Amino acid sequence: GAGVSQSPSNKVTEKGKDVELRCDPISGHTALYWYRQRLGQGLEFLIYFQGNSAPDKSGLPSDRFSAERTGESVSTLTIQRTQQEDSAVYLCASSLAQAPTYGYTFGSGTRLTVV
Amino acid sequence: SQQGEEDPQALSIQEGENATMNCSYKTSINNLQWYRQNSGRGLVHLILIRSNEREKHSGRLRVTLDTSKKSSSLLITASRAADTASYFCATVGSSASKIIFGSGTRLSIRP
Numbered sequence: 001g002a003g004v005s006q007s008p009s010n011k012v013t014e015k016g017k018d019v020e021l022r023c024d025p026i027s028g029h030t031a032l033y034w035y036r037q038r039l040g041q042g043l044e045f046l047i048y049f050q051g052n053s054a055p056d057k058s059g060l061p062s063d064r065f066s067a068e069r070t071g072e073s074v075s076t077l078t079i080q081r082t083q084q085e086d087s088a089v090y091l092c093a094s095s096l097a098q099a100p101t102y103g104y105t106f107g108s109g110t111r112l113t114v115v
Numbered sequence: 116s117q118q119g120e121e122d123p124q125a126l127s128i129q130e131g132e133n134a135t136m137n138c139s140y141k142t143s144i145n146n147l148q149w150y151r152q153n154s155g156r157g158l159v160h161l162i163l164i165r166s167n168e169r170e171k172h173s174g175r176l177r178v179t180l181d182t183s184k185k186s187s188s189l190l191i192t193a194s195r196a197a198d199t200a201s202y203f204c205a206t207v208g209s210s211a212s213k214i215i216f217g218s219g220t221r222l223s224i225r226p
Contacts, residue, residue, distance in 0.1 A: 004157075033213065042203065043158075043216035056213060089156065103148050103160030104214060111156075 002026075004107035006092050012113045013082055021077040021110045025094030032075050033104065034067055035091045043091065049075060082114045120217050121204060127223040134191040136220040138204030139184075145207045147180055148214070149189050152201045161189075161202075166209070191222075199224045 005024040013019050025032050034046040045059035049069040060066070064083075069075040079086055089111050093104040122137045138147070146165045150158040164171045164180045164187065171178045177190040191198055201219045208215075 035216070042218035043205075045213050045215060048213045059213075091157065093158075103150075103163050105160070106150075106157040108157040 004092055004094050004105050006090075006107035006110050008110060009108060010111045010113075012115060015084060015114055016081055018078065018080045019082055019112065021079075021090050021112070023075045023077070023092030023094075023107060025073070025075070025092070026105055028072070029094035029096055029105075030072050031095045031097060031104075032069055033093045033095075034075070034077050035093070036061075036088045037091060037109075038088045046077070046090075079112075082112075084114050087112055087114045121202070121220040123220060124218070125221045125223070127225060128194060129225050130194055130196055132194055134194050134198070134222055134224075136189045136202050136204075136222070138187045138189070138217055140187075140204075140206045140217075141185065142206075143209045144182070145209050147178075147187050148205045148207070149176075149178060149187075150203045150205060150216075152203065152219070158203065194222075194224045196224050196226055198222060 007022045011019055030051045032049045035043040036046055037043050047060055047067045048056040064080045067077045089109040091106055091109045093106045095104045120139050128134055144166050146163055148163045149161045151161055152158045162173045162176055162178050164178050166182055169180055175192045180187045201221050203216050203219045205214045205216045
């Protein structure tokens, strides 16, 4: 597609439920990133995929968080047993390669609210 | 942990004035980027400056980089109401793959 697409755009879930967030990167972009942004704060790195290499999971805050990506296509971020502190906007970005010349393209994010 | 820290956290100026935001970082970088975010959703890439560059221009934007001080500044000249947004610096480490964002500067342009 023309841009990075994320779905759903908004998600309200009950505490304790599992949620799955989806990111469709730009076709051909080998690198894909997930970030979390709490209200009024900066972006917190979660996980990074680069081609078929092992993902960099160093930013995942707990074992309730996991992410998958098949090849260079869609990625899903799963949060199990959601807690209220998981409420945030989850942003996905993709790029052609590591340290690209033209920056990273972000999706519009998924706003997750845990009630 | 966050690599970049922006200063100031918030800035309010009159339309037509220049806005300057600063970013400091801690470790060596491959490049540094500035992004704008409207309404707390997707970020828009503004400009990228490599570690071997000292200054870069793009329209009304001017970015400087001082690797000896590990700092960068973003200057927006002749500000407009539409420039109201949050601005983030982001660093890509010299050997790392991920980009690390600062906490951002909230810029408000008064008409």
